[in-house]
Amino acid sequence: MTQSITNEILALVLPKFGYSIDDCQISLLGNGLINNTYLVKTTDKTFVLQCLNQQVFTSPLNVTNNADQISSHLQVKSDNNRYALTPVCQLRTTDNKNHVVVQGQYWRSLHYIPNCYTVESIANVEQASTVANAFAQFTAALSDFNSESLAEIITQFHDLSMRIVQLNQAIDNASKPLLIAAQASIQFIQSQQNFIDNIVKTTKSLPLRVTHNDTKINNLLFSTETNKPVAVIDLDTCMAGYLMHDFGDMVRTCCASIAEDSADLDNMSIDWNMLTALTSAYVAGFNGSLSEIERTSLLCGIKLMPFMLSTRFLTDFLNGDRYFKTTYARHNLVRAENQLQLYKLFCQQESLLTDIVLSTPALNATYK
Incomplete structure (x- = not known):
């Protein structure tokens, strides 16, 4: 785990989203340079877990609140066939928030879209x-x-x-x-x-x-x-x-x-x-x-x-x-x-x- 994020910290974070670390398979996701991002798999769900970099995003709540507003708007458009792409939404915590704070670090969970891949550079x-x-x-x-x-x-x-x-x-x-x-x-x-x-x-x-x-x-x-x-x-x-x-x-x-x-x-x-x-x-x-x-x-x-x-x-x-x-x-x-x-x-x-x-x-x- 990077930037001192350990299994002990993840064991505290995951229950806030309704899961125990004992029931999760966790792996690093992507090669982003800013946030720490993980793919979490349980027996019935796959989702993204992310720790926001507070050196870059000094007001992390602004990041999560902005994302909520944008994804909600796009979801309405998608539901009405007015947006052809898939909105990526933040999942809620057990107390219906878009983030948790554990040992001073801000975490959020994101909807995972299966059967997809990312590309690093344009080929043609x-x-x-x-x-x-x-x-x-x-x-x-x-x-x-x-x-x-x-x-x-x-x-x-x-x-x-x-x-x-x-x-x-x-x-x-x-x-x-x-x-x-x-x-x-x-x-x-x-x-x-x-x-x-x-x-x-x-x-x-x-x-x-x-x-x-x-x-x-x-x-x-x-x-x-x-x-x-x-x-x-x-x-x-x-x-x-x-x-x-x-x-x-x-x-x-x-x-x-x-x-x-x-x-x-x-x-x-x-x-x-x-x-x-x-x-x-x-x-x-x-x-x-x-x-x-x-x-x-x-x-x-x-x-x-x-x-x-x-x-x-x-x-x-x-x-x-x-x-x-x-x-x-x-x-x-x-x-x-x-x-x-x-x-x-x-x-x-x-x-x-x-x-x-x-x-x-x-x-x-x-x-x-």
Whole structure:
């Protein structure tokens, strides 16, 4: 068991959900880096047991309460055949709560969907289409949900202005050797004030929606029978936000030819076919409900997400690598330069990017 979670602790947790550890088979589930997650099997039930990481989620009740609201809304949609995916619901404790606290740790139990698997990286264009469509269906099904009723899980998570303030503070406090190493990246980011101002202006005109904020393929469950997505999982970072954040992060992780920490920048390219497929499938997932201003904002999101992540990597490098895990001295600087290169490539192909995002027709039908 990881992070000092022992059988003794589990023996205290399981009865809160109505089970004895003596009647359970317990195994680690997945390879998530944040929470400790287990698959629990009894003679008549299989479910997921999870211990929330309170270093990341400092208000764990906000996480469980948000998840309850979202899954309840999606369940109603599903019951009325208005949501094709399967909602993942939190199970209740013996005293009808969505969590328990044992030795200061917050635990919850989640509905287990059988005959499914997860994927770590996108293999082809067809698979990318299913991913984009599933995340769009998730957001579209929540379009009539009041996103502002959700707690803010990570304060100002996608606030570019705040990230620039943090970068400037890091510049003021950084050692001279670090500043010299990062000089080119710092100067380039500072030269992009027009882009930064445009992002601020754009967000003021966009409607808030429920956004997932971690739109990677490994946050979907795929059916072993159809190999299509059946559920959106990991709702921990769901909160009010803008579509351009979810879409931009999806593009960032799918369309670059090299990994985000590769230093081989001369060989970085963009997979435009992948971008076209993502756009078509994502727009289709909204079934005609995507407004013109939101579709236009997807252009901003594609450039915003690598740009903002580069500022976060650079900030952490200047601060002495306090946030992101690193494996060598300049790891965060390499990441920052990598994401800035991706941003530059998108900017250099502005005309093509615009044509794909604004002109690509939606798929004829959503994935079921």
